[in-house]
Amino acid sequence: MKIISIVGARPQFIKIASLSKKLRKKHKEITIHTGQHYDTEMSQLFFDELKISKPNYNLEVGSGNHGQQTGKMLIEIEKILIKEKPNLVLVYGDTNSTLAGALAASKLHITIGHIEAGLRSFQKTMPEEINRVVTDHISDLFFCPTINAINLLKKEGITKKVYFTGDVMYDSVKQNIKISQNTSGILKRLKVKSKKYILATIHRTINTDNKQNLESIFDAFILSNKKIIIPLHPRTEKFIKRYKLYDKIISAKNIIMIKPLGYLDMLELEENAEKIITDSGGIQKEAYFLKTPCITLRNETEWIETVKDKWNILVGNDKTKILNAIESFETKTAQHNYFGDGNAAKEITNIIDNL
Numbered sequence: 001m002k003i004i005s006i007v008g009a010r011p012q013f014i015k016i017a018s019l020s021k022k023l024r025k026k027h028k029e030i031t032i033h034t035g036q037h038y039d040t041e042m043s044q045l046f047f048d049e050l051k052i053s054k055p056n057y058n059l060e061v062g063s064g065n066h067g068q069q070t071g072k073m074l075i076e077i078e079k080i081l082i083k084e085k086p087n088l089v090l091v092y093g094d095t096n097s098t099l100a101g102a103l104a105a106s107k108l109h110i111t112i113g114h115i116e117a118g119l120r121s122f123q124k125t126m127p128e129e130i131n132r133v134v135t136d137h138i139s140d141l142f143f144c145p146t147i148n149a150i151n152l153l154k155k156e157g158i159t160k161k162v163y164f165t166g167d168v169m170y171d172s173v174k175q176n177i178k179i180s181q182n183t184s185g186i187l188k189r190l191k192v193k194s195k196k197y198i199l200a201t202i203h204r205t206i207n208t209d210n211k212q213n214l215e216s217i218f219d220a221f222i223l224s225n226k227k228i229i230i231p232l233h234p235r236t237e238k239f240i241k242r243y244k245l246y247d248k249i250i251s252a253k254n255i256i257m258i259k260p261l262g263y264l265d266m267l268e269l270e271e272n273a274e275k276i277i278t279d280s281g282g283i284q285k286e287a288y289f290l291k292t293p294c295i296t297l298r299n300e301t302e303w304i305e306t307v308k309d310k311w312n313i314l315v316g317n318d319k320t321k322i323l324n325a326i327e328s329f330e331t332k333t334a335q336h337n338y339f340g341d342g343n344a345a346k347e348i349t350n351i352i353d354n355l
Contacts, residue, residue: 001027001028001086001087001088001352001355002027002028002030002084002085002086002087002088003023003027003028003029003030003086003087003088003089003090003352004029004030004031004032004080004081004084004086004088004089004090005019005020005023005029005030005031005032005089005090005092006031006032006034006077006089006090006091006092006097006098006100006101007031007032007033007034007055007092007097008033008034008035008036008061008073008095008096008097009036009093009095009097010046010282011092011093011095011169011280011281011282012092012093012095012097012098013046013047013050013052013263014046014050014168014169014172014263014282015092015093015115015116015168015169015172016031016052016092017046017050017051017052017172017175018168018171018172018175018344018345019090019115019168019171019344019345019348019349020052020053021345022345022346022348022349023349023352024053025349026349026353027352030056030057030084030086031052031053031055031056031057032055032056032057032058032059032077032080032101033055033057033058033059034059034061034073034076034077034096034097034100034101035058035059035060035061035062036061036062036063036069036073036095036096036097045262045263046262046263048262049262049263049264050172050176050263057080059072059073059076059077061073061076066096066127069096070096070099070100073096073097073100073101074100074103074104077100077101077104078104078107078108081104081105081108081110082108086110087110087111088110088111088112088113088141088352088355089101089102089104089105089110089111089112089113090112090113090114090115091105091112091113091114091115091135091139092115092116093115093116093128093132094116094119094128094129094131094132094135094281095128095131096127096131098114098131098132098135099130099131099134099135102114102134102135102138102139103134103138106138111140111141111355112135112138112139112140112141113139113140113141113142113143113348113352114135114136114139114141114142114143115143115168115348116143116144116145116149116167116168117132117135117136117139117142117143117144117149117153117162118136118142118144118145118146118148118149118150118151118152118153118158118162119132119145119149119152119281119302120132120133120152120302121300121301121302122300123299123300125206126204126206127205128281136153136156136158137156137158140161141161141163141351141355142158142161142162142163143163143165143344143347143348143351144162144163144164144165145165145166145167145168145169145339145340145344146164146167146305146338146339147164147338148304148305148338149164150162150164163347163348163351164340165340165344165347165348165351166339166340166341166342166343166344166347167285167339167340167344168344168345168348169282169285169286169289170285170289170339170340170342170344171342171343171344171345172263173267173286173289173290173342174289174342175342176263176264176267177267177271177290179264180263180264180265180267180268180271181268181271183264184264184265184267184268185268186261186265186268186269187268187269187272190229190256190258192227192229192256194272195272195273195274196227196274197226197227197228197229197256197273197274198224198226198227198228198229198273198274198275198276198277198326199228199229199230199269199270199273199275199276199277200221200228200229200230200276200277200278201230201231201233201276201277201278201279201280201283202214202217202230202233202236202278202279202297203233203235203236203279203280204279204280204297204298205235206279206298206317207279207297207317208233208235208236208239209239211239211243211245213317214236214239214240214243214245214317215243215245216317216318216319216322217297217317217319217322218240218245218248218249218255219319220319220320220322220323220326221249221252221254221255221277221322222248222249222252222254222255223319223323224254224323224326224327225254226254226274226326227254227256228254228255228256228277229256229258229269229273230255230256230257230258231258231259231260231261231266231269232257232258232259232260233260234260266283266286267286267290270283270286270287270290270292271290271292273292274292274293275292275293275294275295275325275326275329276292276293276294276295277294277295277296277297277322277325277326278294278295278296278297279296279297279298281301281302281303284296284301284303284306284312285303285306285339287306287311287312288303288305288306288309288311288312288335288339289339291311291335293311293312293313293329293330293331294306294311294312294313295312295313295315295322295325295326295329296312296313296314296315297315297316297317297322298314298316299314299316300314301314305336305338305339309331309333309334309335309336309338310331310333311331311333311335313325313329
């Protein structure tokens with residue numbers, strides 16, 4: 001078959017990495033990079049490190065308001081789909097690239113496969129929640145990372161062509177962790193020792209676009225006196241400067257702000273961190289896979305399995321809760337096989353092979 005895969009953001013590059021290689025053994029895959037993430041550290045570095053084939057199309061859409069960004073993608077993706085006439089379009093996760101790709105394919109009556117279908121936060125103020133719900137309700141094939149995702153689709157009346165495949169991000173962690181251990185060197189470059197620092201990432205609009213929320217988070221970091229490494233997302237950097245928080249943060253002796261990192265360096269930091277603090281869905285999972293306790297800067301999560309197993313705690317942007325979790329959250333409980341066995345790409349490819 002001719003398959004078009006549509007990606008545009010860091011988590012999607014990780015998800016496509018293992019699947020693309022398997023698809024290309026039997027099918028013709030064409031990739032569209034929307035350019036939603038366009039910085040070298042957020043985009044090209046991932047293609048290089050994960051050995052993902054160069055995109056056939058790069059739309060270079062860049063940043064913008066949700067409607068503007070999604071609209072630009074929709075226009076350009078439609079042109080490519082009309083030209084290429086694929087048998088199947090694959091979309092990944094819950095970004096504006098996901099929604100635009102699914103809408104364009106749906107209008108042209110092209111079969112849509114949603115990788116990471118069935119996830120729900122039940123928080124409609126999150127743009128990602130709107131993207132994933134709409135995408136699921138116009139897709140044809142549903143590749144679910146967990147059994148809970150299948151159950152949530154069933155509650156919405158989606159029961160046909162729904163598959164439990166496991167999580168493709170688990171594939172990538174399993175395939176790259178040894179490479180990371182052998183090649184990264186990030187701990188040495190940052191002059192930190194294993195389990196002697198906390199790794200933090202912040203990028204969601206509920207935390208970045210509200211001065212009170214963002215200040216509360218960074219105040220907790222500073223007050224903790226723990227060494228905290230923060231690969232700084234471009235949006236977060238923009239808002240800490242806009243809110244005049246930058247000088248206070250940069251002068252804190254325990255805060256190390258660095259540029260966004262590639263996948264291998266992030267895996268190395270995640271594996272060796274004492275704890276991880278994040279509002280990222282993907283990093284919550286990577287923390288779980290690597291058995292690093294995770295503190296999530298949200299009041300809800302799609303990845304309820306990580307909370308159920310007590311490897312993840314939800315604290316929102318409450319300064320006191322963040323501080324308490326930094327100080328006292330620990331876990332040694334057993335983990336369960338919620339996310340498959342690290343062969344999700346093989347499972348998905350087998351299903352596509354037999355369509």
